[in-house]
Amino acid sequence: MKIKVSDYIVNFFNKNGIDTLFTITGGFAMHLNDSFGRHSNYKIHYQHHEQACGYSAVGYSKTNSKPCIVCTTAGCAATNAITPCLVAHQDSLPVLFISGQVKSTESIQKINTKNMVLRHYAGADCDIISMVTPVTKYAKEVLNIEEVKDVLIEAFNNLINGRPGPVWLSIPVDIQGLLMEETDIPILKKANIENNFSVNNFENIYELLKKSERPIIIAGNGIKLGNCIEKFKKFLNHYNIPVVVTILATDVIENDNKLFCGKIGLIGDRAGNFAMQNCDLLISLGCRMAQGIVGYREDWFAREAKIVYIDNDQNELEKTNTHYDLKINMDLNNFFDAFYFDAKEYSSWNNKCLHWKNKWQFETPKDLSDANGINPYHFLKQFYYAAPNNKITIASSGSIVTNVWHMVNIKENDKFLHSSQGDMGFELTCAIGAQIAEPEKLVTPILGEGSFQLNIQELQTIVQYKLPLKILLFNNGAYGAIEITQTNFFKAKFGVDYSSGLSFPDSKKIANAYGINYISVRKNEDIENAINTFLSYDEGAIILEIFCCIQGRVPRLNAIKNDDGTFTNRPFEDMDPFLSREEFEKEMIVKIV
Incomplete structure (x- = not known):
């Protein structure tokens, strides 16, 4: 009996336990789109950018350690997903990326020879496998029907064995639509782990x-x-x-x-x-x-x-x-x-x-006034005091991420998700995958207004799938982390705020456009009420915007200024604000350097 290749691929991974897909449809993935769409055992989430699909998959796998699939079409759609593939690679996550491709006879991989290396030949082709090989455990373009089954087995074995990491398959559109023999799908098991150690x-x-x-x-x-x-x-x-x-x-x-x-x-x-x-x-x-x-x-x-x-x-x-x-x-x-x-x-x-x-623990800056906006440390301390257990916090980029990490109070069944790349645009889309993986948990992406602009279109995905995300949006009117860096190193700033060429839209208008509930807070005296309203809201997603000051991490590593005006770096235990030397010496056990 014959079966379409795309149907076999979709069946293969579902039979082996994968049931969640993040995708954008496209012409060079049309057979895959159809096969996934017709399969009754997949939970499919259609999104508005391939990077967002990848980040949602990362959030899903970070939350439950299970593999999932990202499916894109060819060319620029596939390259859009490379950044989340990098994150999956560095953070060791079992995400399977499947991209469509131009016809196998027109693929750059097939066309190019030792003496002829073309940049582009047909449609939306690109040599995606060469691009993603350094950031995957296994990457393969299927160029003939005979290798389909073996490639799928190799891909899945890499996905579930050893140190976790992403796998990438490129499937040309003509191969997707071919008919192959419907052989039994092998159910693959995790191999026994051999360890190189002795008693x-x-x-x-x-x-x-x-x-x-x-x-x-x-x-x-x-x-x-x-x-x-x-x-x-x-x-x-x-x-x-x-x-x-x-x-x-x-x-x-x-x-x-x-x-x-x-x-x-x-x-x-x-x-x-x-x-x-x-x-x-x-x-x-x-x-x-x-x-x-x-x-x-x-x-x-x-x-x-x-x-x-x-x-x-x-x-x-x-x-x-x-x-x-x-x-x-x-x-x-x-x-x-x-x-x-x-x-x-x-x-x-x-x-x-x-x-x-x-x-x-939970050390804060001395000045917690709201003269220049609410201090993030002050808000976060109150938020984590009030927040229940069984929640997921997502923080990745900007000055806010270190504020959050210092103040997050992990309670029973809590999870904390972070990207090793510190990438803007991660938090909102990661939260989508986390909420899908753990629908009963309170999921809170925490981000700045800068990161909010990247993948902001996924607010519609949140609305579409009725995800009850509780979004904490910190607005300091700038790219706070890089402004701190520029000011400290160069005594000037470029491209970080309105005065240096960068501005941000009105978040309330954006929330209204997407039909998402929005509240804000500007003064310390209103924080408690805002947090209570935010946490108790149960009619869908909600955004709480905190108008805040630019706040670097406290405490932080820094150098000490010597009597002669020079600076000396300090080890991890000697952090700014510096303890008095008397107190520092009293607390230390090992020899001071």
């Missing part, structure tokens, strides 16, 4: 734990990607070791957990960085140990600690950006299942970490 590795970790007086755990995104948050918490409770989190792992532990110390790195908080820097044993679980965590001076990072680095990607373990004492290539699920020894008591150290947390 001695476990013994070595245990010996380090026995000798340690001040251990700390860095919780990374791999804990979420491995769906092992509960195993992680059980591990923490057994060994009673304090933990700090990276921004992508913000939600692996609640803020009120006695073992939670804070947030770390270049944009971390004082409590988290103090705990990390004063430890004598650091165990990294599923954290890439990137520059934002280690910093620019490897000799300053956790400088009196032994460092154990556990990750399922051998490539990450090859880094030499700081002093690693033990590297283990292992899946975290297997690690948590297999690593079990008697626990040691670290009560004195735990109390010290709790002291730092109580002293510095």
Whole structure:
């Protein structure tokens, strides 16, 4: 019996558990569009920009760790989806991108030879596979019908095995419409994970734990990607070791957990960085140990600690950006299942970490007045105090993202989504995917008026699918983050606000045009009422616009001005606003640099 190739593709991925699609229809994907549309088991979401489709897919997979599909037509439609593919690659998400293509006989991949390299030949063609290969686990253009089944198997195996990441298939329009033999669709299973470690590795970790007086755990995104948050918490409770989190792992532990110390790195908080820097044993679980965590001076990072680095990607373990004492290539699920020894008591150290947390958690600027607009820290502190649990916060770009990360208060069943690219236009569209993945959760994208302009058209998608998003829109009248940078470095500004050539529309008029409820707040005295109205609204999406001042992150890494007028950079634990040297020395345990 014969079946159309596009029908087989759609059936194949659904039989293997994928049921969610984000798409824009187009001519070179017409058979795929038809096959998806006729299939009764797909939840299809039609959007207004391919980048938005990709970001929504990213939000979906970030929320539930499940694979989903983005389908575009050829050429510029496909290239529009490359940025979210990059995010899926760097944030390790199982998103399948399928793009249409011109006829296989007219494809640039088929036409070009060693002696003839054309830029363009037919229709909306482009060599999309060459473009996306660096940011995918597997990328393939199907140029003949005989390879369809094998390509689909290879694509799906890459999607579900190893470190997660995106896959890209390019299907020419003529191949889509051909008839092929309807063979049985194989149901593919995740392969058993082989780990490159020995029992001695476990013994070595245990010996380090026995000798340690001040251990700390860095919780990374791999804990979420491995769906092992509960195993992680059980591990923490057994060994009673304090933990700090990276921004992508913000939600692996609640803020009120006695073992939670804070947030770390270049944009971390004082409590988290103090705990990390004063430890004598650091165990990294599923954290890439990137520059934002280690910093620019490897000799300053956790400088009196032994460092154990556990990750399922051998490539990450090859880094030499700081002093690693033990590297283990292992899946975290297997690690948590297999690593079990008697626990040691670290009560004195735990109390010290709790002291730092109580002293510095949710640190705010001194001036919280509304003279120049509401201070974001002041608003966010009240918002997270009032907000219920079981919510999803999305923050990605601009000055507001660090304000949010410092103030977000993770409660039971909360999630926090962030893009490692810090890309504008991410929050609103990511929230669409998150709400689709978790329809019962309160989903709140938090963004600035600059990011709002990118993918603003997706407000109609929110209306179309009746998504009850609660959108916090911070308006400081500028690209706040880059204005801070320009002012600090150049004492001038260009293209960041009205006076330097950039302006923003009236958000209330935009909300009204889309039929979305809108409220705003300009004064501190009105914040509580605005938040209550915002949280209690239950008739669809709502936008709360906060007219705010430009506020950089507090605390932040900075340099100290010396007596001779020169500046000296400081390590993670010494953050601006600087503690008095007397207080700083009193709090420190390791040698001060």
